[in-house]
Amino acid sequence: MGNGETRVRGLAARAGGWSARHRWAAVGIWVLFVVLAMGLGSAAGRVDVKDSDQLKGETHTAAKIVEDAGIDEPASETVLIQAKDGSLTATDSEFRAAVTAVVQAVEGTGKVTDVTSPYDTQTISKDGRSALVQFDMRGEADTAGERVEPVLKAVEDVQKDHESLRIEEIGGASMMKTFDDAFGDDFQKAEYSAVPVALGILLIAFGALVAALLPVLLAITAIMATMGLMGVVSHVMPMSETANSVMLLVGLAVGVDYCLFYLRREREEREAGQDAQTALRVAAATSGRAIIVSGVTVCVAMAGMLFTGLAEFEAMGLASLMVVAVAMVGSVTVLPALLSLLGGRVEKGKVPFLHPESRLRRKRGRGNRESRFWTAVLKGVLARPVLSVVVATGALLAVAAPAVGMKTQNLTLDQEFGDSLPIVATYNRVNEAFPGGAEPAEVVVKADDINADEVTSALADFRERAVSSGASRGPVEIKLHDDMNVAFVYVPLVGGSDLDKAGASLEKLRDEVRPATLGKVDGVEAPITGQVAGSQDFNDQLGGAVVPVFAFVVVFAFVLMLLSFRSLTVAITSIVLNLLSVGAAYGILVAVFQHGWGASLVGAEGVGAIVSWLPLFLFVILFGLSMDYHVFVVSRIREARLRGRSTKDAIQHGVVTTAGVVTSAAVIMVAVFAIFGTLSMQSMKQMGVGLAAAVLIDATIIRGVLLPAVMALLGERNWYLPKWLHRLPDLTHDESTEAVAQPQPPAVEGERMGV
Template sequence: MASAHGRARTAGTVRGQGIAAAMGGWSARHRWTAVGSWLLFVVLALVIGSMAGRVDLTDREEVPGEFGQAVAILDDAGLNDGPAGEMVLVQAAGGSLKATDPAFRAVVGEVVAAVEGTGEVASVESPYDAGAISEDGRSALVRFDMRGDPQTAPDRVEPVVEAVSGVQDKHKDLKVEQFGAASSEKVFNDAFGSDFQRAEYSALPVALGILLIAFGALVAALLPVLLAMTAFLATTGLVAVVSHTVHMSDTANSVMLLVGLAVGVDYCLFYLRREREEREAGHDAQTALRIAAATSGRAVLVSGVTVIVAMAGMLFTGIGDFKAMGLATMMVVAVAMFGSVTVLPALLSLLGERVEKGRIPFLRRRGKGTGGESRVWRAILGGVLRRPVVAAAVAGGALVALAVPAVGLNTANLTLSQELGDGLPIVRAYEDINKAFPGGPDPAQVVVKASDITSPEVRQAIDAFSRAAVAEGASPGPVETELHEKEGVAVLKVPLTGGTDEERAEASLKVLRDEVRPGTLGEVAGLTAPIGGSTAASMDFTDKIGDSVPPVFAFVVAFAFLLMLLSFRSLTIAITSIVLNLLSVGAAYGILTIVFQHGWGAGLVGAEGVGAIVAWLPLFLFVILFGLSMDYHVFVVSRIREARMRGLTTQGAIRHGITTTAGVVTSAAVIMVAVFAIFGTLSMQSMKQMGVGLAAAVLIDATVIRGVLLPAVMSLLGERNWYLPKWLSWLPDMTHDEAGVAPAPVRQATAPAPVEPSGVGR
């Protein structure tokens, strides 16, 4: 192996071995075929996906448990296609005016006339006929339905909203506020739809700008973005086809874009940087490309498979949105990985030196002549390797300190005011209606299904349930009953004691389910009565998330460990990779807890007064971060192992591996941090928390973990890094790609004797 240091830098120094080298070699030899096949694949995927159309999740799939059962009964009975309900609160905030006074009645009459005059509403219900007067006599609730398809109601509700606003403008002494399914969705779409679009559209220019700085050339910067976007477009088409079996969602599409952009840019960046580095070192273009295929190409394959395994953890949740996100991200990672090891070598072979076209004059390439090593990281690493115990203690201690607050992490399904803030009129209306009519805007829905819904036994049980709900304190009443004789279904709308107070509302729901229902509806043989509604959806979702944590964590950690063991044939590296990634995730949890739960620095990100972490985020972050962290880990450790196999000592290999990968890892991390930080600026608290959590974790992982803690720990372990017990020697060898590479000489003060690391390359 020592003789390799004196080899001439000529073609033929790569003995093509392994899938990555074979695929890269074929692509370079058949470059037009590879590029044409990729473009054809992208176009066909888009066309077929467009023809197939995307099938989205239904309400019954989104949330399991009783909520899903209730929705399923209503769906099967055709009762979920009913009109979108709206309500208008008329309230005397002060003074002696009562809802029964003529002046108040006149305003209610104006509201009724105004909404009916739009021609968009039906079934307008007077509060005086329906008894919708608050207990204090100061508020009245006008209920009505939007005409036509409930799916298009948000697009048609604007005239109704304007009519209600017109009444409010004429009566400043009263509150006249509207809330409902159509009006709230319209406000949401208007306020946050463009918010999401801006974030998604900003991601590409941000990534391109950072790549321009990293490469200093327009063509080189465009390649990663083009690969990532074509991978995303192709996957969009494939996902549409797959959605006919596993239904998708807009959320899954947004997460797919984020992950696809992240890994697509990363993989192309890893490959391209290595190819440029080998050309700088003196290799001809074809040899540099073959070396990049056998080294960075292999790292891309190992990393991609690891990320896919991590994303597969979301399939174990049993929650529709998580399964959609998991499958969509697995697919986009697989497509980006495949494109990186096939079409990218072909493009680099076609471009040759032209990859340097479009140079930015003031962005001169740095590090030339240093073997691709980063001077900054070389200086930092010098201190780390001189005092690895101190470096490990400081970095590890800092991460543990960041993670400690996560012990008290409090998850919750955010209320409307927590999620959107209390500045929007729709949020104020929701809060005011809840105060005047506790639980009114969001009643629990008891969906009763029986073979004979009109039988005396069933009617008595329904009446007994309604009385007991109020008597047990679970509902302030009144309980409304809708009877659908033809469908054999009755729907009981039960306002929950607690209203917008999530904890009290959930306690009321538990009373209905565990105490009221068993002794009333539960006594009727053959009757089913799942309890749904928004509070039930939140509680069932949270319970399912909690139940999913152990299997998802176990699956992701176990399979990541196995992949690291097979990829590096080292028990030590497999264990340290898991520990370091868990530290990174723990630190991200701690930062989320400090900022969003305890409010430290919350004002900087517009998150004052939230007080909780959205329930789905910890599990989502774990899966995403574990996958992305492994991305960097595989790339860095692959380079260290490669140097070790060429005869360097472990210390020298660490120094070379970290300094030669630090620049590309930093560039990739800066892109991801910038993209995720964009989502941290959105108005919705859940998206803000996701963006801040992802950005903080990636930044910590690329700097503290990979630049300080990893080299310190590997330095302390020394030759034990490559330890593989004899009883594991039967494991398949997945490490051979680097063994066939003889790249440019690696600078080392003292050339070591040839050493074959224990358990490596057997």
């Protein structure tokens, strides 16, 4: 065994040993690190992803032109005035009076500018029953939601005076306010309720308050430190609110998991009669190593998001990677120090009937409920491994089958929120009366001289052709910024809120109308942006990122498993099993949210599509989290094998001894993710349900049935490593408890086995 090999092998054991010997120093360094990270983060402030960097393609070009010109696009608002029955039209005096009242009311608030009447802009529907009063909010668009309240109140007051008409406001600012009111608290509730839920499950798992608090405290401190680090890092790579939410989710899940693995192993060794010091050393060398291997694998999986080229994804990937790295370091350094300090006090605050001692007394046996259940399951699995593999694989493939027809898109307002908000009904009414009017395409025209004759004529041509080509029914509005030589052209797309139809209209504008008009003028740039264009550009970019991200994550995970277990078989089976669990999660998502099977159970009727960013995001997160359990279970099987058990016995021992901790860890993850499944936004629902379902499948069917069945079938071939791969670095170590308990170097049993 070379020196480098020993160094790598003993990393977790040495970190744990140092922490246990220098307890106060380890705790002090951790506290200092968390405080410093938070202090630096708040001093640096967080830089968020700019609109112009969100996407590549035309959307990016358009945002860059607007940014470079220094134009602050205001938040535009619209008031829909619509006859409730067919008796009134826009030419009637009552209708005209209502329009005048709306114009005066919004102007009277002093919060708006550029108020236009439908009689001037011709924003009157074909049937004459609907009209739009349009205006912009004063001040910055980003904060317009905070100033729109008086305007909404003024419009409401006009509505009270005109019972026969429907008078409703919609726009960037009013939507912002509605969402903040309805869902701003939603996220906070989810984030706050995740901690008590995790604590409750840990109490059941450990039966002792102190032992249950430790993982939660470590996860929270890791999250706090990462928040600070995100502020510092955001000056190099901008962060975002979404990245923050994802970081919280992942941080809580892995932070609690890692501690759970460590604590359970330490307790198990003490129960087996080891003294506290030896129990800690064994936990550090075994569970500690499993945490490092799985943490590095999760970090590698998260790093896959950096290959998407999408700023939001890169922020999510980096934030998740950081929190996993921090939680992993905390688990193998500060946790051993705390356990050493607490000693037997870690069992303080025993919960009656839940603590193992009371269970032992009650049952006069050491097997707890979980391992009794898994012992029974495993008995059947190991007796008929072929049948188990066929049935479990068949079931997972059947669950994954619907994923073949997966349809992804950015969800429209009505898909995202259903009919839970009145503003959604307004959005639909505007789109019905003025197809595409609620979300027009926006052409950002940049010229050397925006008022040059050829540019003016090309703009007029574009306006005329946009309607005659059938891409829009009008009215096409042009807004000039003479000083900056920029013009905004707003084109309502035929298809409105139907993204497929609106997408076809957008293609017409981009491929037919623009080249024939603005495209013929030298020096004119005319990228087309807007919600439909943004959705299409996002999907195109995401489509291009799927293969490199999948390849990166799979290849790196494979190499890590190969080096960590020095077995080609273990590396291949771990990748195949992970892909199966991801496939099953995709199948459940498509069945529930696209086809609507059982959708009412999660409040998700009629969405009809999966939000575009979710499949890739799920793949990366799940691949990372699945590896957690895999590394933990296989490490335990390998450890038992190294102690001289037969492969079948080792599988039985490994799965049964880890069943309790894997079940507890999975239940915590499922509960935390399921909280996000209760949010009102469909995209968050999809994320919560997808993650919860996948983790559940992973911890039960994959780890409890498929993994042991496949390993039982393979027998000694599980440890196969071709001769030509023997030169690879050796990141395994001799995991036998006896070896760890002795201060002298262990005998290299692994080499005898050819592991």
